[in-house]
């Protein structure tokens with residue numbers, strides 16, 4: 001595994017993400033299974049929640065996918081980004097931390113929850129989402145993008161970017177750029193953590209790291225046509241905000 005270093009932040013969350021037939025079919029169709037370094041990365045998910053790092057530069061950026069295991073396009077979009085990095089299609093000018101599958105077991109099972117819990121309501125307490133923010137803080141991450149997918153029939157139901165005004169106005173500035181670039185709708189709140197508690201984005205903001213949550217649109221548990229590309233464009237826009245692509 002030459003392009004990426006890796007570290008496990010939880011060894012209890014592992015699962016075979018390729019047992020998710022939707023995801024596996026997409027990876028085969030995209031030719032990702034022919035990229036041996038990428039196959040190694042995908043297989044690492046059997047061992048738990050893995051952070052992959054690459055590059056260097058002024059900024060230290062973090063991308064997270066799979067907080068909700070059944071939101072497949074955003075996880076596939078991070079694998080697409082890693083494919084491009086491995087193939088030198090992208091000249092990255094930052095240190096990048098990528099978690100393509102935060103909870104591989106949930107991705108394998110195509111489940112929103114992990115151990116009957118919505119982990120995006122627990123980052124302030126314990127568990128794998130708190131470990132993400134702990135990792136980001138201890139590695140001096142500059143900004144974090146949590147990549148999700150929304151079902152068109154559920155909330156929010158449209159392409160969007162969540163952010164907060166306080167404590168970091170930068171959260172809103174990043175979100176605005178992503179919305180301008182991708183025709184997503186901005187969903188700002190005044191204060192991180194004031195609407196609900198324990199989201200990776202909110203907790204990251206509260207602990208000193210400007211963060212946003214991106215939502216692409218796809219039927220839950222599925223990869224709708226164009227949804228991976230949409231999520232990928234949101235991710236690229238986040239990276240472009242910092243001028244690192």
Ligand SMILES: [Zn+2]
Nearest residue numbers: 068071148149
């Ligand atoms: Zn989600």
